[in-house]
Amino acid sequence: MKKYIAKRLIISVFILIFVAFIIYVLMRSLPTSYLEQVARQKSMQPGSKSFEEWMEQLSATYGMDKGIIPGFLAWAGKALRGDFGDSWRWTVPVTEKFKDSVWISFIMGGIAFILEILIAIPLGVIAATKQYTKTDYTITIVALACFSLPTFFFASLLKLVFCVKLGWFDLGGLIGRNYENLSAAAKFADRAHHLVLPIVTLVVISIGSLMRYTRTNMLEVLNADYIRTARAKGLSESKVIYHHAFRNTLIPLVTMLGGSLPGLFAGALITETLYSIPGIGYVSYQSMVAGDIPFSMFYLVFMAVLTLIGNLISDILYAVVDPRVRIA
Amino acid sequence: MSEDKNMMNNAPSENENSQQYSLNDDRRVRTLSPGALVARRFLRNRVAVTGLVILAFMFVFSFIGGAITPYKEDQLFYRNNEQKKQYAAVKENTEYRYTTAEGEKFPSVAQAKFVMAAKKNAESFEASKTVYTIAKEGTDFYAIYSEDGSTLIATAAFDVVTPPNADDKIPFDLHYAILKAVTNGEKSLDYEGKTYTVSADGEILDGTTEVAYAGRYVVQPIMSDVFLTRSFKAQLLEAIEAGSDDFIFTDEDGTTADYKISYDAKTLSYSVLQTVETRVFDTYHEPTKEHLLGTDRNGMDMLTRLMYGGRVSLYIGFIVVFIETIIGVVLGGLSGYCGGWVDNLIMRIVDIFYCIPSMPIIIILGAAMDAMRMDPQIRMFYLMLILGFLGWPGIARLVRGQILSLREQEFMTAAEATGIRASRRIFRHLIPNVIPQLIVTMTMSLGSTIITEATLSFLGLGVKFPFASWGNIINDVNDTYVLTNYWFIWIPAGVCLLATVLAFNLVGDGLRDAFDPKMKR
Numbered sequence: 001m002k003k004y005i006a007k008r009l010i011i012s013v014f015i016l017i018f019v020a021f022i023i024y025v026l027m028r029s030l031p032t033s034y035l036e037q038v039a040r041q042k043s044m045q046p047g048s049k050s051f052e053e054w055m056e057q058l059s060a061t062y063g064m065d066k067g068i069i070p071g072f073l074a075w076a077g078k079a080l081r082g083d084f085g086d087s088w089r090w091t092v093p094v095t096e097k098f099k100d101s102v103w104i105s106f107i108m109g110g111i112a113f114i115l116e117i118l119i120a121i122p123l124g125v126i127a128a129t130k131q132y133t134k135t136d137y138t139i140t141i142v143a144l145a146c147f148s149l150p151t152f153f154f155a156s157l158l159k160l161v162f163c164v165k166l167g168w169f170d171l172g173g174l175i176g177r178n179y180e181n182l183s184a185a186a187k188f189a190d191r192a193h194h195l196v197l198p199i200v201t202l203v204v205i206s207i208g209s210l211m212r213y214t215r216t217n218m219l220e221v222l223n224a225d226y227i228r229t230a231r232a233k234g235l236s237e238s239k240v241i242y243h244h245a246f247r248n249t250l251i252p253l254v255t256m257l258g259g260s261l262p263g264l265f266a267g268a269l270i271t272e273t274l275y276s277i278p279g280i281g282y283v284s285y286q287s288m289v290a291g292d293i294p295f296s297m298f299y300l301v302f303m304a305v306l307t308l309i310g311n312l313i314s315d316i317l318y319a320v321v322d323p324r325v326r327i328a
Numbered sequence: 329m330s331e332d333k334n335m336m337n338n339a340p341s342e343n344e345n346s347q348q349y350s351l352n353d354d355r356r357v358r359t360l361s362p363g364a365l366v367a368r369r370f371l372r373n374r375v376a377v378t379g380l381v382i383l384a385f386m387f388v389f390s391f392i393g394g395a396i397t398p399y400k401e402d403q404l405f406y407r408n409n410e411q412k413k414q415y416a417a418v419k420e421n422t423e424y425r426y427t428t429a430e431g432e433k434f435p436s437v438a439q440a441k442f443v444m445a446a447k448k449n450a451e452s453f454e455a456s457k458t459v460y461t462i463a464k465e466g467t468d469f470y471a472i473y474s475e476d477g478s479t480l481i482a483t484a485a486f487d488v489v490t491p492p493n494a495d496d497k498i499p500f501d502l503h504y505a506i507l508k509a510v511t512n513g514e515k516s517l518d519y520e521g522k523t524y525t526v527s528a529d530g531e532i533l534d535g536t537t538e539v540a541y542a543g544r545y546v547v548q549p550i551m552s553d554v555f556l557t558r559s560f561k562a563q564l565l566e567a568i569e570a571g572s573d574d575f576i577f578t579d580e581d582g583t584t585a586d587y588k589i590s591y592d593a594k595t596l597s598y599s600v601l602q603t604v605e606t607r608v609f610d611t612y613h614e615p616t617k618e619h620l621l622g623t624d625r626n627g628m629d630m631l632t633r634l635m636y637g638g639r640v641s642l643y644i645g646f647i648v649v650f651i652e653t654i655i656g657v658v659l660g661g662l663s664g665y666c667g668g669w670v671d672n673l674i675m676r677i678v679d680i681f682y683c684i685p686s687m688p689i690i691i692i693l694g695a696a697m698d699a700m701r702m703d704p705q706i707r708m709f710y711l712m713l714i715l716g717f718l719g720w721p722g723i724a725r726l727v728r729g730q731i732l733s734l735r736e737q738e739f740m741t742a743a744e745a746t747g748i749r750a751s752r753r754i755f756r757h758l759i760p761n762v763i764p765q766l767i768v769t770m771t772m773s774l775g776s777t778i779i780t781e782a783t784l785s786f787l788g789l790g791v792k793f794p795f796a797s798w799g800n801i802i803n804d805v806n807d808t809y810v811l812t813n814y815w816f817i818w819i820p821a822g823v824c825l826l827a828t829v830l831a832f833n834l835v836g837d838g839l840r841d842a843f844d845p846k847m848k849r
Contacts, residue, residue: 011676011679014676015676015679015680015683018680019680019683019684022680023684023689026689026692027692030692030696137375140375140837144830144833144837145830147833148775148779148826148829148830148832148833149826150779150782150786150799150822150826150829151783152782152783152786152799152802153802153822153826156805156811156822157822159805159811160811160812160815164808164811164812171808269687269688269691270687270783270787273787284688285691288688288691288692288695289691289695289789290695291696291699296688296692300685300688300689303688304684304685307682307685308683311682
């Protein structure tokens with residue numbers, strides 16, 4: 001097991017290096033960046049240096065004047081020591097901006113994740129146990145509809161109904177207009193209030209696939225021989241389903257859910273952008289659109305790391321949860 | 329399935345009934361090919377068939393609908409907007425108007441002194457070392473003489489005398505005579521041996537021709553290039569005196585225009601508003617018979633945009649999935665069939681691609697294409713390429729896994745034993761067995777590709793104007809006013825999008841069930 005993990009880790013590191021390199025090459029070969037914008041602005045000022053001179057100076061300051069490979073090595077060397085440079089768009093160190101924004105994303109994602117599990121798994125189990133009944137069809141169609149819903153359309157509908165027509169929530173943002181005058185408890189409530197719609201959006205969008213996944217796996221288990229045996233023993237249906245079947249369904253579920261845990265830190269790019277929640281997703285969206293190379297670089301590599309960790313966790317969990325699986 | 333079984337069971341017993349059927353006989357046992365079995369199972373799934381019907385409808389809507397719609401994708405519509413523009417202002421004169429005799433001077437200092445003197449009812453006043461004498465000769469009408477009272481220097485009156493044509497000039501003496509007659513309420517006046525009549529509303533007539541007009545009201549055009557005719561002014565004043573707030577005027581050429589009169593208490597004046605028709609883009613027009621879903625931000629027919637948007641969304645979906653599948657099948661097939669270092673290499677590439685966060689990459693590339701001001705059409709091709717190039721690893725993994733398990737099966741050993749070419753083994757025996765899984769995955773990824781494209785277009789980083797896509801149609805809701813007031817702009821596009829993606833998923837789901845031989849139904 002230890003050997004397996006060590007091997008996987010080494011492979012992951014190599015993959016990460018390649019991914020980071022590809023992303024770096026991509027970022028460097030982009031025709032425009034935030035620097036050009038800044039240089040253009042500065043060269044507009046009366047009595048200023050020309051655009052080319054500014055560009056040269058800024059490139060030198062930000063280490064963009066090196067070739068791609070030395071540039072990448074310099075970036076990687078600093079990144080290894082936890083120094084990702086200063087964000088151009090936010091004019092603070094990248095890691096600082098990241099620390100500011102990641103927690104709100106994590107809280108939002110975490111709550112949505114728990115709600116998703118609480119809603120999707122029971123529904124999936126019900127759909128599987130009542131296969132080919134009206135309940136099953138309804139749940140299946142609802143699940144597929146949630147799965148097919150474009151986030152932005154659903155968010156717009158929610159905004160129309162709850163923000164515009166009913167006026168229950170603000171259209172966007174994390175804090176209300178008079179946030180500064182509120183007491184500590186009221187501040188918390190205000191933030192929570194602003195997170196309701198984003199969380200609802202996240203839950204509804206992601207509920208479908210988990211529900212389908214639960215149903216498929218539950219069906220597979222229900223067709224297994226040991227379930228027939230359990231029924232033959234004369235066990236009550238609830239005992240068969242919740243004791244024998246459900247526990248075995250949990251194997252793939254735990255594997256999948258464990259694998260998606262790191263993703264909670266990645267933020268919800270689209271949802272956060274739609275509701276202007278200043279989480280990591282929205283912040284990095286703004287950085288990416290502005291051509292902020294240090295921040296985008298950091299975010300993309302961070303996402304890649306999360307994916308790798310997620311895969312690793314799910315593989316390990318698979319072995320841990322299911323004793324039949326032996327990893328060499 | 330149960331029906332099929334029955335048929336097969338019945339077959340031998342029929343044969344026993346001493347009747348011999350040849351293999352070509354149409355009454356012989358009907359056996360179904362695997363494909364037909366799949367089709368039957370699929371058609372029995374009502375949900376999946378519903379999905380198929382929705383898809384068929386969407387294809388007809390987008391491709392045939394786009395062809396038969398009377399409008400073009402980027403055809404602009406206009407409407408005539410009635411705008412009220414200030415045309416003229418009417419003011420009751422409450423200040424003295426001065427007219428100076430030819431060859432005389434009555435400077436503004438003297439004018440100011442005169443006003444004070446008139447207020448005090450003084451007989452004379454002094455300004456700039458010149459002494460003037462005043463004579464009140466009518467209501468609010470003064471004649472200003474030189475000190476000795478011999479020469480008339482100027483007149484001051486509230487009433488304004490205007491000639492019928494702008495170019496005409498009224499001689500000072502006539503002007504004086506008119507003012508005198510009008511302010512004293514006389515019906516006629518004599519000037520240079522002629523007798524003119526003064527009508528009740530201030531017209532001075534030489535027989536029947538009008539020489540001048542005198543009145544308290546000053547009518548001025550707002551635009552300097554407009555000349556207000558005498559008859560316009562007269563009719564306008566009549567309307568004002570009658571207290572009506574609109575009047576219709578027909579000029580000499582026979583053109584009729586509608587005017588609105590409003591009184592502005594602040595400036596004590598009437599302003600005359602002309603209704604002018606301007607041609608503007610027919611934006612955000614409510615649904616009508618001509619435009620069943622109204623018009624959009626640019627004044628284009630919404631329904632037509634929706635049809636063309638569907639085309640773009642479906643095109644992009646199909647092309648992207650096609651690219652993904654080609655790359656995925658080739659690389660996955662190579663990896664699975666060859667094994668060894670080829671497999672290892674390809675799978676590591678797949679791992680790397682799996683780790684690249686695709687949405688952020690596409691957003692960055694979209695923003696870069698924005699900065700380059702790329703042509704929308706070329707941009708669309710790049711978008712397809714990027715989406716396709718980032719989406720293949722999933723398919724490669726699937727194909728590889730399938731081939732790995734198929735390779736070990738007996739039929740492959742048999743195929744190898746017959747000694748057929750490797751390419752034939754792959755394309756004739758391996759690939760067909762992967763196809764069911766592949767079709768399911770492709771159908772599902774069609775749905776997700778369409779969502780990805782729509783999301784990008786919604787963010788303004790995907791398909792760009794003038795091309796329509798369901799995503800960039802909904803993009804308008806970023807304007808809260810549209811979100812609130814114009815449902816017909818974005819709800820239909822969203823419903824189309826949802827229906828199409830849902831239909832793809834339903835069909836994919838149905839196909840998965842139909843392809844699965846373990847299926848009980």
